[in-house]
Amino acid sequence: MGTTQLETVPEPKYWHLRTVLSEALDSEFTVGEVLPNERELAARFGVARATLRQALEQLELEGRLHRRRGVGTTVAPPRVAVEVGPEGTAWPGPDDDTWQATGSDLSAPPAAVATALALPRGTAVHVVRRSRVSHGQPVAAELLYVPETSVPDLPASDTPSGAARARAVLRELQHLDLTARNRSVELGSARADDAKQLDRLPGAPVLVVTTHFTTPARIAALSVATYRADTCRLTFGESGRVEIAEGVG
Amino acid sequence: MGTTQLETVPEPKYWHLRTVLSEALDSEFTVGEVLPNERELAARFGVARATLRQALEQLELEGRLHRRRGVGTTVAPPRVAVEVGPEGTAWPGPDDDTWQATGSDLSAPPAAVATALALPRGTAVHVVRRSRVSHGQPVAAELLYVPETSVPDLPASDTPSGAARARAVLRELQHLDLTARNRSVELGSARADDAKQLDRLPGAPVLVVTTHFTTPARIAALSVATYRADTCRLTFGESGRVEIAEGVG
DNA sequence: GAGTGGTCTAGACCACGGT
DNA sequence: CCGTGGTCTAGACCACTCG
Numbered sequence: 001m002g003t004t005q006l007e008t009v010p011e012p013k014y015w016h017l018r019t020v021l022s023e024a025l026d027s028e029f030t031v032g033e034v035l036p037n038e039r040e041l042a043a044r045f046g047v048a049r050a051t052l053r054q055a056l057e058q059l060e061l062e063g064r065l066h067r068r069r070g071v072g073t074t075v076a077p078p079r080v081a082v083e084v085g086p087e088g089t090a091w092p093g094p095d096d097d098t099w100q101a102t103g104s105d106l107s108a109p110p111a112a113v114a115t116a117l118a119l120p121r122g123t124a125v126h127v128v129r130r131s132r133v134s135h136g137q138p139v140a141a142e143l144l145y146v147p148e149t150s151v152p153d154l155p156a157s158d159t160p161s162g163a164a165r166a167r168a169v170l171r172e173l174q175h176l177d178l179t180a181r182n183r184s185v186e187l188g189s190a191r192a193d194d195a196k197q198l199d200r201l202p203g204a205p206v207l208v209v210t211t212h213f214t215t216p217a218r219i220a221a222l223s224v225a226t227y228r229a230d231t232c233r234l235t236f237g238e239s240g241r242v243e244i245a246e247g248v249g
Numbered sequence: 250m251g252t253t254q255l256e257t258v259p260e261p262k263y264w265h266l267r268t269v270l271s272e273a274l275d276s277e278f279t280v281g282e283v284l285p286n287e288r289e290l291a292a293r294f295g296v297a298r299a300t301l302r303q304a305l306e307q308l309e310l311e312g313r314l315h316r317r318r319g320v321g322t323t324v325a326p327p328r329v330a331v332e333v334g335p336e337g338t339a340w341p342g343p344d345d346d347t348w349q350a351t352g353s354d355l356s357a358p359p360a361a362v363a364t365a366l367a368l369p370r371g372t373a374v375h376v377v378r379r380s381r382v383s384h385g386q387p388v389a390a391e392l393l394y395v396p397e398t399s400v401p402d403l404p405a406s407d408t409p410s411g412a413a414r415a416r417a418v419l420r421e422l423q424h425l426d427l428t429a430r431n432r433s434v435e436l437g438s439a440r441a442d443d444a445k446q447l448d449r450l451p452g453a454p455v456l457v458v459t460t461h462f463t464t465p466a467r468i469a470a471l472s473v474a475t476y477r478a479d480t481c482r483l484t485f486g487e488s489g490r491v492e493i494a495e496g497v498g
Numbered sequence: 499g500a501g502t503g504g505t506c507t508a509g510a511c512c513a514c515g516g517t
Numbered sequence: 518c519c520g521t522g523g524t525c526t527a528g529a530c531c532a533c534t535c536g
Contacts, residue, residue, distance in 0.1 A: 010512095011441075012524060015451050037502060048526045053503090058438055058452055069503045070534035079435060085485060183485040185434050186328060187454060187478040189307055201504080202264050203307055205436060205454070229436040236334060236432040236485060259531095261505065286521060297507045302522090318522045319515035450523080 013047055017055035020045075025064055025075055035065075035073040061205060063230050080134050082227065084209055085183055085236040099142070101166035104128045109145050116212070117147055117219055126151065128166045131197055132225075139232050141197040142225040146173065150220040173213075176220055182212040185234065194226050205229040262296055263303035269294075270304055274313055274324055284314075284322040310454060312479050329383050331476065333458055334432055334485040348391070350415035352378045358394050365461070365471055366396055375400065377415045380446055381474075388481050390446040391474040395422065399469040422462075425469055431461040434483065443475050454478040 042052040132140035151172035206226040213221040291301040381389035400421035437457040462470040
């Protein structure tokens with residue numbers, strides 16, 4: 001009878017740990033500070049290392065921690081606000097300040113892309129690779145798919161691939177009366193090449209932003225941009241100025 | 250000398266497994282089909298169950314699988330396109346078809362919310378809880394924070410909390426000339442209450458959509474909506490019609 | 499080479515859904 | 518009740534960074 005509500009719902013250990021660590025981060029650590037190593041933390045909390053790691057993974061997913069092999073675990077700065085809409089920064093012009101073209105070639109896109117562009121499977125398109133940097137850190141890798149019919153006046157290039165070719169394609173695109181439509185965001189995991197470009201391991205969580213660029217007549221290009229989910233907050237309003245996060249205080 | 254490129258970069262097992270399983274899902278399984286259980290799959294691939302689970306977690310993160318304790322692992326349908334912008338569905342009116350008010354009270358918001366609303370810490374605000382359903386499945390849980398000054402004419406209620414009170418607050422909000430601004434999307438993990446509402450476990454990955462609603466004069470309300478990251482694709486264009494995903498074929 | 503996080507193993511037990 | 522996925526353990530070894 002005298003049961004005084006003893007642990008109605010026994011929370012998983014890793015979840016409780018996450019909470020405890022989260023509060024410790026708020027009150028006892030500063031941005032950039034290095035945490036004790038995993039083996040020590042596990043011992044200190046009396047759990048197996050795997051359990052401790054499960055808690056750290058959560059916090060990394062939430063953008064609170066930054067873990068690097070061979071280095072250690074550090075307290076992450078607040079997420080960077082990255083403007084992706086409505087029609088602003090992601091615009092496919094040659095190097096603005098945020099996007100930098102890294103390469104381009106002419107090849108067959110994935111089947112799903114061909115479908116979206118209403119092209120027969122296996123049709124080659126221009127594939128432009130760009131990378132986005134913010135505050136000195138790489139935040140996004142983009143693949144821009146441009147059907148040949150969208151850039152009929154592209155000059156024959158002596159460099160079959162590379163940044164120069166990419167810029168040439170982007171210049172041609174600017175001649176079109178483009179409208180960005182059907183932007184969508186979903187969670188994904190970084191493929192090996194994206195991961196390398198974003199300085200992460202394969203499988204790292206990313207936010208995939210898909211954008212259709214249309215002319216009045218047809219779909220002129222398709223952009224698939226993968227943003228680091230741990231460090232980025234994607235903003236769509238007219239400014240990303242208003243801050244929500246603020247490490248308590 | 251005669252080294253013929255033997256595994257230049259030994260891929261992690263779980264990543265390779267993810268790829269193999271992903272291809273198997275494309276070619277040998279149909280949506281809704283139940284996979285063999287984890288112990289069997291692990292044995293079949295000759296790996297420990299933990300490793301197999303790491304691969305399954307990746308696929309679940311990518312929205313390819315659906316795992317339920319006590320039931321099994323099934324092939325997930327393609328992600329649902331959920332419209333969240335620019336000014337459409339997420340509008341805080343009383344029950345439209347997509348949002349359903351579930352409750353409301355007057356209480357002090359988290360410090361970060363108070364800051365964003367430019368209120369002194371500890372100031373009580375109306376907190377309206379809503380839930381969003383799509384295709385019969387819960388996809389989002391929202392907390393809408395409304396300062397008392399935004400709804401001065403709210404009638405005194407005999408029900409101090411509950412759906413009726415929530416609808417009353419939402420009705421009052423409609424009297425204002427609201428504009429949605431500074432919408433942002435970031436990755437988060439579901440807190441215990443959100444998780445329950447979304448039929449997931451605590452810590453499940455979610456897409457957190459933060460929206461500021463402003464009048465010409467000031468910030469009138471703040472919405473924090475958490476969407477299931479595994480089942481949703483958030484769309485911002487004028488329609489979510491154009492499909493990108495299509496299980497190869 | 500020393501120290502870090504990343505991967506992997508082989509087991510155990512628990513919580514939940516259906517029968 | 519049984520079978521499922523979820524949690525947890527105690528170890529081992531690997532890949533990486535840095536002094």
